[in-house]
Amino acid sequence: MSATSGAGVGTVQSVHRAVRVLEVLAHEGECGVTQVAAELGVHKSTAFRLLAALEAGDLVEQSAERGKYRLGVGILRLAGxxxxxxxxxxxxxxxxxxxxxxxxxxxxxxxxxxxxxxxxxxxxxxxxxxxxxxxxxxxxxxxxxxxxxxxxxxxxxxxxxxxxxxxxxxxxxxxxxxxxxxxxxxxxxxxxxxxxxxxxxxxxxxxxxxxxxxxxxxxxxxxxxxxxxxxxxxxxxxxxxxxxxxxxxxxxxxxxxxxxx
Missing domain, CATH: 3.30.450.40 (GAF domain)
Incomplete structure (x- = not known):
């Protein structure tokens, strides 16, 4: 497998994981990094990177209780x-x-x-x-x-x-x-x-x-x-x-x- 194709597989996997994060938050309401990592079966650092990327796009946001994440206003924009x-x-x-x-x-x-x-x-x-x-x-x-x-x-x-x-x-x-x-x-x-x-x-x-x-x-x-x-x-x-x-x-x-x- 070439480096390019390997990178492509990794990108697709990240997209699938990001979608899964949104599904978890939609079901649970609020989750911490540890719970998200457990739901996805990934390391906490991977879960944190996914949440950070989604937060940058306003698709998730941190609740008043720091460390807890929920769906963000970006979801409402897309749904609208x-x-x-x-x-x-x-x-x-x-x-x-x-x-x-x-x-x-x-x-x-x-x-x-x-x-x-x-x-x-x-x-x-x-x-x-x-x-x-x-x-x-x-x-x-x-x-x-x-x-x-x-x-x-x-x-x-x-x-x-x-x-x-x-x-x-x-x-x-x-x-x-x-x-x-x-x-x-x-x-x-x-x-x-x-x-x-x-x-x-x-x-x-x-x-x-x-x-x-x-x-x-x-x-x-x-x-x-x-x-x-x-x-x-x-x-x-x-x-x-x-x-x-x-x-x-x-x-x-x-x-x-x-x-x-």
Whole structure:
């Protein structure tokens, strides 16, 4: 085994042990170094290093009784981020289901995650052709309507950082120039929605609109997608109207108020 691979194994082991520390504290409430070491089956010095690393990230904290550790406020921050996503899905799903029924196409909910659009939920319409299940998958931001809507919540500099310098061409119509992408994202901000035809896959059309929180931030994207042959200009207009209305209703349920209306 090489030194590099050995270090990798050690890192993974440390991660597993750190997770185990959090589980122990969640179960016990408060623990000292000795108890944590016993629970993990490691030396006290190892347990102390793990607790110190977690404390530096606010994931654990020392209680008033020094030497005792408990879960820290960092856990609440992480849990809050997860709860926010669950809130979006919970509020959006009934309306998204109705939208899918009306348009007889697939409706997706996506969020920005690690430089991509992460699909959280999907509601299938009654179309003849079954749709690919995107839930849990990450797709490129520059080649999708959801992605462009999510980018519309960022500044130009943030967009450049997120997408990088080279944009992959998935089809002949994929936008591969960052400057052109910035122009399209700006148009999304003006229009309040994005339309993408054949950019991720030839034959796939999608329209998307932003979901806002109470502060007006773009926290997610709601989209309708299906085969391009079913999306003529008239169908796209209908889809956009109903999609935008649905997205605004979901945003309203999340506390957003459209001050431009």
């Amino acid at each position: 981020a997860t709860t926010a996503r669950l809130d979006v899905v919970q509020e959006a799903r009934p309306l998204a289901r109705e939208l899918a029924r009306q348009l007889e196409e697939t409706v997706n909910i996506a969020v920005l995650h690690d430089g991509a659009a992460l699909y959280l939920d999907q509601l299938a319409g009654a179309s003849v052709l079954p749709s690919h299940n995107w839930v849990g998958q990450r797709i490129p931001l520059h080649a999708t309507s959801n992605g462009k809507v999510l980018l519309s919540g960022l500044s130009a500099e943030q967009i450049r950082q997120v997408v990088g310098g080279r944009l992959r061409a998935y089809t002949p119509t994929t936008v591969t120039n960052v400057r052109q992408l910035l122009k399209e994202v700006e148009q999304v901000r003006v229009d309040g929605y994005a339309v993408v035809v054949d950019e991720l896959e030839v034959g796939l059309t999608a329209v998307a609109a932003p979901l806002h929180n109470a502060h007006g931030d773009v926290i997610a994207s709601l989209s309708v997608s299906g085969p391009s042959f079913r999306f003529d200009p008239g169908s796209i207009d209908v889809a956009v109207d109903r999609l935008v209305a649905t997205a605004q209703e979901v945003s309203s349920r999340l506390g957003w108020r459209d001050r431009t209306a």
